[in-house]
Amino acid sequence: MKLNVALSARNQIPGTLKEIKKGQTTSHLKIDIGGGHMVTASITNEAVDELALKSGDTVWAIIKASDVMVAK
Template sequence: MKLSARNQLPGRVTTITPGAVNATVKVDIGGGMTVTASITGEAIADLALAEGDSVTVVIKASDVLIGK
């Protein structure tokens, strides 16, 4: 699958924490960094997502904020 988003980070799923509707998915992208995403339980089922899976984190946002 090709995507127009340029911010694509390969990683490995480390944790999936289910919730009532959404779940939190943590992805280790290397260098001691983790990306956390909130996605629906339905999306997790559709992707057959499991801890240890190799995935690509795709970031597509109209706003990017930086704080210090």
């Protein structure tokens, strides 16, 4: 499954939206990307509403970062 949109971000990970926790302005989403792994994203409540997101939806975690920090 691939997102059919042209993006500069190369990290496009499909998954299933498992949980949406809405705060006052920001929602925290948990996306199951398979293999027992979850990605958590923070987006505006407005974006959740505009995308009509709900648990069970197929979504993509699109990751574009200028820095990646690794610690051990």
